[in-house]
Amino acid sequence: MENQIGKLNSTLAQLKECQDVESKKKILDETKEVQDFLMMHPSLKKEIDQLDPNEGFVIKSIIAVGEGDTVFRGWETLMDLLPKIKDFAKKLLDVETFYDSLGGIIGYHLTVLKLIDGASPAEVSKGKMFLKPPGTDISEENAALNELVVNGIEALSSMGEIFPIGGAGDRLDLRDPETGISLPA
Numbered sequence: 001m002e003n004q005i006g007k008l009n010s011t012l013a014q015l016k017e018c019q020d021v022e023s024k025k026k027i028l029d030e031t032k033e034v035q036d037f038l039m040m041h042p043s044l045k046k047e048i049d050q051l052d053p054n055e056g057f058v059i060k061s062i063i064a065v066g067e068g069d070t071v072f073r074g075w076e077t078l079m080d081l082l083p084k085i086k087d088f089a090k091k092l093l094d095v096e097t098f099y100d101s102l103g104g105i106i107g108y109h110l111t112v113l114k115l116i117d118g119a120s121p122a123e124v125s126k127g128k129m130f131l132k133p134p135g136t137d138i139s140e141e142n143a144a145l146n147e148l149v150v151n152g153i154e155a156l157s158s159m160g161e162i163f164p165i166g167g168a169g170d171r172l173d174l175r176d177p178e179t180g181i182s183l184p185a
Contacts, residue, residue, distance in 0.1 A: 001117045004066065007031070008110040011064060012103045021053045028060040037068040044075060047082050055089035058096050058105060065109040073139075101183050102174070111174065 011031060018024045028034050038045040048059050062071050078084060092105065099108040138145060174183040 001113060005110065005113050005117060007033075008065065008106060008113070012106050012110055015106065016103065021057050025053060025057050025060060028057065028064050031064050033066055033068070034060050034063050037063045041068075041072070041075075044072060044081075047085055050082055051086060051089060054093060055086060058092035059085065059089050061096070061105040062092065065106055067109075098184060101176070111172075115172065 011027065014027045015024050018027065038048070048056055051059065062068060075081060095108075096104040099105065102108050102111055136145065136148060175181065176183055
């Protein structure tokens, strides 16, 4: 994680020096994460290259933080991909704007990584822990997974769900390091 934090710190510092989105895109294009991902997915690169500069920048931000494989899993099965990517990019532009004070998508991701990495034993003992939730990997079909799906469908009539869908994010206690002013979460 330290290596990823270091890379993102460097990338974010370079991005903050840029005056325009084209310069920012060029910096992201030079990162190993973006280069490797787009080399492995040339047809997706072709679609991303058709986006306007702001849209291309936010899509490449997702790739630069290492989430390209997760976000674009299964994209090759979609028909008429460009409109879907443009729609996704427009939503990401809202996120980029909202977290501008942290450095946009990349700054937000970096902040979360630093919080996870920086949890001291004292904080952990106070209940501040970052654990991966339990779950079943459903990315590869197998007999056990099929059985779980069937059991789940059969149990739908007796199931109830609770969806936590938001919060103020005040437990993150995000603050500007110089002014101490609270930042958006």
